[in-house]
Amino acid sequence: MKKIYNPKRSEWSTVLKRPTQTVADIEQTVEAIFKEVQNDGDTILKKYTEKFDGVIIDGFLVSEQEIEEAKALVSQELKEAILSAKNNIEVFHKAQKTDRVAVETANGVQCWQEKRPIQKVGLYIPGGTAPLFSTILMLAVPATIAGCEELVLCSPPNKEGKIHPAILFTANLCGVTKIFKVGGIQAIASMTFGTESIPQVYKIFGPGNQFVTVAKQIATKYGIAIDMPAGPSELLVLADDSANPAFVASDLLSQAEHGVDSQVILVSTSKEIIAAVEIEVEKQLQELPRKEIAEKAIANSKLIYVEDDATANDLINEYGPEHFIVCVTNEDYFIDNIKNAGSVFIGDYTPESAGDYASGTNHTLPTNGYAKQYSGVNLDSFMKSMTFQKISREGIVEIGKTIEVMAEAEGLYAHKNAVTLRLQSLKD
Amino acid sequence: MKKIYNPKRSEWSTVLKRPTQTVADIEQTVEAIFKEVQNDGDTILKKYTEKFDGVIIDGFLVSEQEIEEAKALVSQELKEAILSAKNNIEVFHKAQKTDRVAVETANGVQCWQEKRPIQKVGLYIPGGTAPLFSTILMLAVPATIAGCEELVLCSPPNKEGKIHPAILFTANLCGVTKIFKVGGIQAIASMTFGTESIPQVYKIFGPGNQFVTVAKQIATKYGIAIDMPAGPSELLVLADDSANPAFVASDLLSQAEHGVDSQVILVSTSKEIIAAVEIEVEKQLQELPRKEIAEKAIANSKLIYVEDDATANDLINEYGPEHFIVCVTNEDYFIDNIKNAGSVFIGDYTPESAGDYASGTNHTLPTNGYAKQYSGVNLDSFMKSMTFQKISREGIVEIGKTIEVMAEAEGLYAHKNAVTLRLQSLKD
Numbered sequence: 001m002k003k004i005y006n007p008k009r010s011e012w013s014t015v016l017k018r019p020t021q022t023v024a025d026i027e028q029t030v031e032a033i034f035k036e037v038q039n040d041g042d043t044i045l046k047k048y049t050e051k052f053d054g055v056i057i058d059g060f061l062v063s064e065q066e067i068e069e070a071k072a073l074v075s076q077e078l079k080e081a082i083l084s085a086k087n088n089i090e091v092f093h094k095a096q097k098t099d100r101v102a103v104e105t106a107n108g109v110q111c112w113q114e115k116r117p118i119q120k121v122g123l124y125i126p127g128g129t130a131p132l133f134s135t136i137l138m139l140a141v142p143a144t145i146a147g148c149e150e151l152v153l154c155s156p157p158n159k160e161g162k163i164h165p166a167i168l169f170t171a172n173l174c175g176v177t178k179i180f181k182v183g184g185i186q187a188i189a190s191m192t193f194g195t196e197s198i199p200q201v202y203k204i205f206g207p208g209n210q211f212v213t214v215a216k217q218i219a220t221k222y223g224i225a226i227d228m229p230a231g232p233s234e235l236l237v238l239a240d241d242s243a244n245p246a247f248v249a250s251d252l253l254s255q256a257e258h259g260v261d262s263q264v265i266l267v268s269t270s271k272e273i274i275a276a277v278e279i280e281v282e283k284q285l286q287e288l289p290r291k292e293i294a295e296k297a298i299a300n301s302k303l304i305y306v307e308d309d310a311t312a313n314d315l316i317n318e319y320g321p322e323h324f325i326v327c328v329t330n331e332d333y334f335i336d337n338i339k340n341a342g343s344v345f346i347g348d349y350t351p352e353s354a355g356d357y358a359s360g361t362n363h364t365l366p367t368n369g370y371a372k373q374y375s376g377v378n379l380d381s382f383m384k385s386m387t388f389q390k391i392s393r394e395g396i397v398e399i400g401k402t403i404e405v406m407a408e409a410e411g412l413y414a415h416k417n418a419v420t421l422r423l424q425s426l427k428d
Numbered sequence: 429m430k431k432i433y434n435p436k437r438s439e440w441s442t443v444l445k446r447p448t449q450t451v452a453d454i455e456q457t458v459e460a461i462f463k464e465v466q467n468d469g470d471t472i473l474k475k476y477t478e479k480f481d482g483v484i485i486d487g488f489l490v491s492e493q494e495i496e497e498a499k500a501l502v503s504q505e506l507k508e509a510i511l512s513a514k515n516n517i518e519v520f521h522k523a524q525k526t527d528r529v530a531v532e533t534a535n536g537v538q539c540w541q542e543k544r545p546i547q548k549v550g551l552y553i554p555g556g557t558a559p560l561f562s563t564i565l566m567l568a569v570p571a572t573i574a575g576c577e578e579l580v581l582c583s584p585p586n587k588e589g590k591i592h593p594a595i596l597f598t599a600n601l602c603g604v605t606k607i608f609k610v611g612g613i614q615a616i617a618s619m620t621f622g623t624e625s626i627p628q629v630y631k632i633f634g635p636g637n638q639f640v641t642v643a644k645q646i647a648t649k650y651g652i653a654i655d656m657p658a659g660p661s662e663l664l665v666l667a668d669d670s671a672n673p674a675f676v677a678s679d680l681l682s683q684a685e686h687g688v689d690s691q692v693i694l695v696s697t698s699k700e701i702i703a704a705v706e707i708e709v710e711k712q713l714q715e716l717p718r719k720e721i722a723e724k725a726i727a728n729s730k731l732i733y734v735e736d737d738a739t740a741n742d743l744i745n746e747y748g749p750e751h752f753i754v755c756v757t758n759e760d761y762f763i764d765n766i767k768n769a770g771s772v773f774i775g776d777y778t779p780e781s782a783g784d785y786a787s788g789t790n791h792t793l794p795t796n797g798y799a800k801q802y803s804g805v806n807l808d809s810f811m812k813s814m815t816f817q818k819i820s821r822e823g824i825v826e827i828g829k830t831i832e833v834m835a836e837a838e839g840l841y842a843h844k845n846a847v848t849l850r851l852q853s854l855k856d
Contacts, residue, residue: 077833078833078837080833081829081830081833084827084830085830085834088533091533092533092539092541095529095530095531095541096529096541101523103519103788105515105520105787105788106516109516109782111520111787111788111789113523113789117767118800119768119800129839130839130840131838133834133837134838217648220645220648223798225798225801229648229651244853246849247846247850247853250842250845251846253845253846254842257842258840284845288841289841290839290840294842338544338814339545339547342814343814343817344817345817345818346816346817346818347818348850349823349850351831351846351850353843353844353847354537354831354847355815356835356843357830357831357834357835357843358827359533359817359819360533360534360539361541361815361816362815371812372546372630372812373631373652374812376813378541378815380813385803385804385806385808386766386769386770386771386772386803387772387790387804388763388771389772389773389783389789390775391775391777391787392775392777396777396778396779399786402508402512402785402786403782403785403786405506405509406561406562406785407784407785409509409561410558410559411557411558411717411718412558412685412718413716414712414718415682417681418679418681418682418780419779419781419782421674422675422776422777425672425674425675
């Protein structure tokens with residue numbers, strides 16, 4: 001772990017630098033596959049599924065029977081855990097519902113704003129050894145609360161042409177309309193254009209490797225919205241002497257096990273806690289099954305000492321962490337003053353993994369400093385805001401002159417005329 | 429105008445097709461200018477301002493003195509109109525403020541969501557003959573209500589090196605922090621990277637020509653958020669026999685005058701109103717200063733007759749209009765059932781130009797069918813949602829097991845351990 005004491009503000013951007021990713025060279029590959037999927041649909045999906053997933057798939061749609069088989073394969077203990085997490089996620093996301101906002105902005109001018117669901121959404125769930133069923137909860141639960149009509153899920157098949165039972169169980173539980181055995185760039189392209197099997201959607205959500213990340217970026221060029229741009233997962237812990245070094249170390253390691261490019265940072269105004277955490281990290285690291293991955297991420301991690309809370313707060317806002325754990329006595333100062341963070345975990349008994357699975361908050365969060373301008377996934381991510389206005393005769397008389405003057409000043413005479421005609425009709 | 433009677437559902441996508449835009453060939457130009465601005469900052473801005481705007485600019489920042497001069501040049505009548513519009517826009521956007529959403533999802537598990545402002549935002553305002561000061565109101569007013577700390581505005585200078593007084597007056601009135609005389613691709617690149625003069629921002633808003641549109645798209649590749657992808661402005665009017673043909677025609681024309689690629693569609697279940705509107709359009713067209721532009725847009729416009737309201741509603745949802753005017757007796761049916769529209773204008777006395785300037789709703793709206801998945805600009809566009817959670821000892825006992833089981837099933841043992849350690853400490 002790299003220890004940095006009192007970095008100068010001019011050095012912050014270097015100290016806080018994330019590992020660079022080069023996407024430019026992937027773009028051409030992604031664009032080429034997009035074009036192929038656009039032109040040849042399912043035939044191309046079959047080709048790339050054989051090439052990348054090593055299996056020939058005839059029907060991409062997961063059948064009812066496959067779902068029933070999956071249900072039987074998931075342990076009762078896991079089912080109960082998933083149901084319990086689902087409940088908390090539902091409670092938190094249902095609370096995010098907003099009423100319509102209606103005001104009379106001027107006499108006779110009624111304006112209102114309503115949120116309505118995005119009709120068709122696509123969820124991408126990566127394959128691999130770890131089946132990310134928790135992400136299905138995080139996406140399908142709010143999508144269902146929002147009222148999205150069609151929830152399409154794509155996930156790559158394994159060598160036997162199957163999707164992990166926990167994924168199928170969770171998707172079925174959460175109201176996913178259709179599940180398809182297709183992954184990678186070709187899955188994102190399918191949901192962008194639609195194929196014979198797979199419906200086009202309006203917005204695509206979900207994590208993935210760098211190919212999926214670039215594919216989602218390319219999808220936006222074809223008019224499809226995405227949840228947010230992605231980067232490696234990251235955690236910043238702020239701790240003082242009141243913090244428990246073992247707990248802090250366990251949180252840093254739970255982030256570090258995600259991948260060798262994971263970002264782990266500890267910020268503190270106490271050199272003692274930094275030293276204690278470092279010892280604990282070494283100790284706990286030895287016990288981890290994913291030790292090799294975590295070790296590499298930890299080697300790049302940073303322990304940053306700063307002199308006071310105000311400096312710590314500024315530094316954290318400059319970084320904009322995806323996950324921000326606050327284990328300090330004066331937690332309120334940081335809660336009130338944090339400007340850029342995806343999700344904030346407060347106190348000794350709030351590990352990041354609580355938010356990853358079961359506290360109820362969403363774990364699809366902005367990485368890479370995007371917390372400065374992007375929200376984590378929430379209920380509104382599955383809706384769009386629309387505005388309405390209804391103006392009475394009295395109302396157009398009230399604001400007509402303003403419109404005429406402004407339209408004329410902008411050189412838009414037909415805009416002006418649309419008002420003038422109406423005002424004249426009321427004088428006649 | 430093209431009349432289409434009872435188009436089959438299979439033909440809707442063709443009937444509703446928007447004019448295609450090719451952006452691929454612009455991308456390289458934009459990328460090249462981005463690289464130059466990233467490397468050489470102000471020097472490059474100067475070069476391109478001379479090349480594209482035909483003027484040598486030494487200081488890009490608009491001075492206090494220039495703002496004072498501008499204030500003196502705007503007529504009292506226009507100032508009053510701008511102030512009146514600003515008031516309505518403020519009332520509507522202030523009403524969109526939301527409280528923090530706090531719930532206890534399980535015993536001892538406190539979760540809440542808060543929206544906090546995006547610290548630095550950039551507004552792009554195009555130049556040209558028509559100074560779009562109204563767009564400043566639509567962007568700077570909600571940005572200020574949101575609490576954004578830095579509002580940077582870029583707009584191209586004219587041949588005399590000046591920005592239109594109405595733009596400077598409005599920007600100053602609405603709390604824009606800094607105004608810069610720079611336009612086009614180079615303005616978007618400046619706000620993306622920052623230069624010696626121009627600060628980097630986190631999110632860029634505002635309209636522009638196809639170069640600006642592509643530049644905003646490219647900016648997202650460098651981690652900057654944008655308001656939404658853009659396309660030509662469009663209007664769909666739904667009218668029945670109760671509608672006033674002259675009013676409808678004036679609305680169609682106010683859209684048509686925007687540009688030759690503007691989209692204008694009338695949908696009706698009455699052949700009579702279609703015929704009457706067509707006659708009115710011809711009549712009013714002759715009077716317009718921007719007749720040549722409007723004529724070309726009108727030539728491509730469509731008058732679509734359908735047999736019943738349900739079909740009309742489906743067709744409109746398939747199109748997803750930016751602006752949707754509803755002039756029918758049973759307006760409630762359409763208000764309740766519209767799924768995809770940017771802003772809806774209801775009744776005979778609610779012309780689109782009311783929303784463009786002064787009703788209070790925002791005029792920065794999704795075009796090109798993006799109403800299916802994007803919101804128009806609103807207060808939330810200038811904020812991001814953050815989540816917080818605080819779990820008590822009781823709380824971690826309550827949800828700990830769920831987290832452990834799920835983390836293990838996903839193969840993330842350090843995630844599990846962060847909980848196990850805490851649970852054990854409570855047993856000791």
